[in-house]
Amino acid sequence: ETGVTQSPTHLIKTRGQQVTLRCSSQSGHNTVSWYQQALGQGPQFIFQYYREEENGRGNFPPRFSGLQFPNYSSELNVNALELDDSALYLCASSATGGRTYEQYFGPGTRLTVT
């Protein structure tokens, strides 16, 4: 059974640029959630995708957007990067439609904005 994978592992971008992060869900999982973890804090929910539709969204501005593909993989796009966007971005997948319980996380993408 393949776990959740994310790419790239690390990324450095300049303020104002755009970035795309990728996530492949665990085999058999159809729901993907994205979280932002700033240094010294717990993960903060960005949004969730189920059946290629956004299924819920946290308190993040519209410049954070996402996609889910028919194979359940997902992308997180961030436009107009700000210094405060520097964080670990975690993707999590789960097996049932919309239920969050027992989400399985990938290793994350470390984004640094300079």
Next chain:
Amino acid sequence: DQQVKQNSPSLSVQEGRISILNCDYTNSMFDYFLWYKKYPAEGPTFLISISSIKDKNEDGRFTVFLNKSAKHLSLHIVPSQPGDSAVYFCAASEDDYKLSFGAGTTVTVRA
């Protein structure tokens, strides 16, 4: 607004003894609670969970206790082992799509 709080940033415990991690929450609508464990350079790993209709759930060395009236839950690890050294996150859910996390507690198990 931080709805899930872990007030102890760190905990040091001797191998073989009990580790007790605490978590408080403010949202009375939370109906499911989870603990995750995180090693450096890895994503959080699900450890144990509890529904709000229960007050205790046990899985091997790990037991989670829920006190709804106090809006408090705790994780007990008995006995603590060196491999338990990690960051532990408490998380809670009130709906079908998002988890609210605490800031984490770093556990160090001393030999």
